Amino acid sequence: MAWASQLPPGYSIEWEPTSPEDREEAESQRLSCSKQTDMSPMKVFGHPMLTNVARVLFFLEEVGAEYELVPVDFLAGEHKRPQHLKLNPFGKMPGFQDGDLVLFESRAISKYILRKYGKAELDLLRDNGSIEESSMVDVWTEVEAEQYYPAIAPVVFECIINPFIMRTAPTNQTVVDASLERLRGVLGIYEARLEKTAYLAGDSVSFADLNHIPFTFYFMATPYASIFDDYPKVKAWWERLMARPAVERTYQYRAAFGSRPSQWSQGRLAPSSCELRCDAGSVMTRYTITADECSGGKQGCRKVGDDVLSLVVKPGADPSLVVGLVLVYGLMNRSI
Ligand SMILES: N[C@@H](CCC(=O)N[C@@H](CS)C(=O)NCC(=O)O)C(=O)O
Structure with missing residues (x-):
């Protein structure tokens, strides 16, 4: 696959195979990525x-x-x-x-x-700790849901989910600006907290910290990711969260799932045929995505052209987001 070699180092994704060789390779990757078993409860x-x-x-x-x-x-x-x-x-x-x-x-x-x-050594809720410790997890879990999420989510919706994933509306800059202001206030409080402890509920990671991942992950691919640079403790905390192996496994699985065949790709843009081109020399990394349109399954694929979508991604943004967006286009029952 020509584009596969252009993915950032250490990252690979599955694709909808078109040749027997590709199919064999994709099958083996799917097995290693999939967590499904017949016994799965x-x-x-x-x-x-x-x-x-x-x-x-x-x-x-x-x-x-x-x-x-x-x-x-x-x-x-x-x-x-x-x-x-x-x-x-x-x-x-x-x-x-x-x-x-x-x-x-x-x-x-x-x-x-x-x-x-959960295992005893991964007591993310502090159920085995003191009531003070578990209450601290409760506090910061509420903070995530009540303060952090309402501040960060509108930026993610306006910059990524609405225009790119659901394709329901373009970015509303007024909403973004108001949310960023609110987010700065929240991050200031987080910075003060993380000056005292390595994680929100204490010196080891908890459920409260990990709940921040889904939206922050997308936020880091918006043009506003650099806001975190103003909060060094928060930034270091975020980097520690992203280094958790479960993060990588989740997003690799996401990528693998996105390329599932048949019901997802029939009559749609097949993720298989997405192509990433990476111009790493520029300040920003530009990924240009092209896609083939498949009508009625794998037969009769036809190219709809280059530059179907361009994403501008800041250096350091997690590449799996980019790949994820490519794959989502494979699931869209809309023309682009
Ligand atoms: N508080 C709920 C929120 C669930 C939610 O809003 N899910 C979104 C996807 S992330 C959804 O289903 N959106 C489709 C819709 O609202 O129609 C939770 O945490 O599960």
Whole structure:
């Protein structure tokens, strides 16, 4: 694959194979990325590109549990249909099932996963610690949901999710500016906190810290990522979180999932045929994505042209985001 050699060092993704050789290689990668087994007790319903779904996957990866990711075709509105509403009555993703137990709300699901499958040495909720320690985790978990998320999420929605993933609306700069101001206020408080302790709830990582990953991950690919440079303790904290192996596993899995065949690619832009070109010499790294349009499955693919989409990504932004966006275009039932 020509483009594969142009991916940033250490990163690889699966693609929808078109030649027998490619197919063999993709198959072996899929096996190594997939966490599905027939014995898998837990099912997560959604798509890993979605932040709240990624949150649950991330904690599953942290504890090393077996799980199955069941696709929900959100672009076709599957999450609003009766079958999904049985899992999540609000018509949101993720849905979650473990045997007879059905849960929704990604933070609550994640706590369940940690309580049921977490190991003593990974006591992210401090359930084995003192009540003071576990309360501190509760405090900063609430802070993430009540202060951090409402400040950072609109920037992510306006800069990435609405224009690129859902393609519902262009960026509303007024919303972005107001949210950035709010975010600066929150980050100032985090900076003061992280001057005292290495992590939010104390000197070791907790559930509260890790809950920041899904939205911050996307934020770091917006033009405003450099805001974090003004908060060195926060920045160092973020870098420590990103270095966790579960982060890489989650986003690699996301990439692998994105290239699943048949129901996802039929009649759509196939992720297989996305191409990344990286002009690393410039201040910004520009990825140009091209795609083939497939109508009716793999037959009759036709090229729709170069420069279908250009993303400008700051050096240092996690390349899996870029790859993830490419793959999402493979799931879009829309023309570009
Ligand atoms: N608080 C919920 C939020 C769930 C949520 O908003 N999920 C998004 C995907 S990340 C969704 O389903 N969006 C589709 C919609 O609202 O129709 C959680 O944490 O699970």
